[in-house]
Amino acid sequence: MAVNKCIVFDGKSYSGKIDDETITLSSRFYSIRGRRPRLAIIDPSQTFENSMYGRSKIRKGEKLSIECYYIRVPQPVNNKSPIEYIERMLIETEPDGIMIERPLPDWMTENDASQIIPEYMDVEGMNLRNMGKNMTGEKTIIPATADACLQIIESLDGKYGKDVCIVNRTRVVGRPLAMALVNLDYTVTLCHSRTDNLKEKTSAADIVVTATGKPEYLTSEYISSGAAVIDVGITKIDRGVVGDVNFKDVYNKAGFITPVPGGVGTVTTSIIMKNFMNIAMKRVEDRLNY
Numbered sequence: 342m343a344v345n346k347c348i349v350f351d352g353k354s355y356s357g358k359i360d361d362e363t364i365t366l367s368s369r370f371y372s373i374r375g376r377r378p379r380l381a382i383i384d385p386s387q388t389f390e391n392s393m394y395g396r397s398k399i400r401k402g403e404k405l406s407i408e409c410y411y412i413r414v415p416q417p418v419n420n421k422s423p424i425e426y427i428e429r430m431l432i433e434t435e436p437d438g439i440m441i442e443r444p445l446p447d448w449m450t451e452n453d454a455s456q457i458i459p460e461y462m463d464v465e466g467m468n469l470r471n472m473g474k475n476m477t478g479e480k481t482i483i484p485a486t487a488d489a490c491l492q493i494i495e496s497l498d499g500k501y502g503k504d505v506c507i508v509n510r511t512r513v514v515g516r517p518l519a520m521a522l523v524n525l526d527y528t529v530t531l532c533h534s535r536t537d538n539l540k541e542k543t544s545a546a547d548i549v550v551t552a553t554g555k556p557e558y559l560t561s562e563y564i565s566s567g568a569a570v571i572d573v574g575i576t577k578i579d580r581g582v583v584g585d586v587n588f589k590d591v592y593n594k595a596g597f598i599t600p601v602p603g604g605v606g607t608v609t610t611s612i613i614m615k616n617f618m619n620i621a622m623k624r625v626e627d628r629l630n631y
């Protein structure tokens with residue numbers, strides 16, 4: 342009987358290399374500015390997932406000599422705008438970069454969120470100008486989760502093929518990833534909850550990226566033999582934290598798979614910190630050259 346040789350992505354080792362580059366940047370920042378770089382993390386909804394992502398960033402920040410300010414935004418009361426509260430907190434903390442945890446609450450639209458963060462402090466590439474640059478193929482920061490998927494796909498070096506099916510059409514994952522991949526000559530199918538015959542689309546692709554938040558829905562029936570499967574989903578169920586992919590089942594058919602936990606999420610946190618340091622250093626260097 343042939344043994345399937347599915348490669349399981351090692352997020353810890355991959356993110357370790359990114360972290361080494363980030364530490365070099367944060368040390369350089371410290372030697373120029375005489376203080377640690379400051380990242381403001383705005384959490385407007387305080388869901389389980391948000392606080393989990395938030396805690397992991399704070400822990401990572403400590404390891405990388407980055408000061409993280411976690412700003413929990415209260416529910417709006419008596420028509421008082423929480424946006425004003427956020428702006429006040431940002432003046433108080435004087436960050437070098439800003440990001441907003443998602444999912445957003447009902448009272449904050451994606452457009453609100455993209456306007457709070459100026460382009461030059463936009464760690465997540467969510468400002469409309471940065472999104473536009475990705476759309477037109479200019480070099481820019483893209484949201485870290487999409488960037489993590491992009492980097493993992495690029496690391497496969499075309500070995501599994503270049504037809505990618507993404508199951509997610511949000512601004513945080515599917516849309517920016519689709520644009521970034523097209524810019525790099527991949528062929529992309531973008532799916533969502535209204536897509537007909539999802540299995541047909543995913544199983545025709547060389548690489549499947551899934552980010553639906555539906556625990557373990559993606560079984561081996563959804564993929565072609567030897568495909569690469571990138572699991573962005575993170576959901577807490579009774580047994581613990583799982584992804585969108587039914588790992589045991591898909592492992593036996595795929596050629597490459599990212600686990601949950603220890604896969605895309607681990608890389609995402611490292612990319613956020615690295616993108617943050619690039620932004621912070623750019624502003625420091627711009628000042629030095631002024």
Ligand code: NAP
Pocket residue numbers: 390443444486508509510511513514515532533534535536539552553554555573574575576605606607609610
């Ligand atoms: P979201 O805003 O709810 O978006 C989910 C996307 O999946 C939407 O585009 C939705 O389609 C699509 N979808 C939902 N059910 C589907 C179905 N049955 N068939 C096909 N498409 C379906 O969620 P999100 O914020 O993008 O997060 C998705 C998952 O990724 C969650 O588990 C979240 O925790 C995880 N996540 C992980 C990271 C990380 O770093 N690893 C970062 C962010 C999010 P419609 O557009 O039609 O609604």
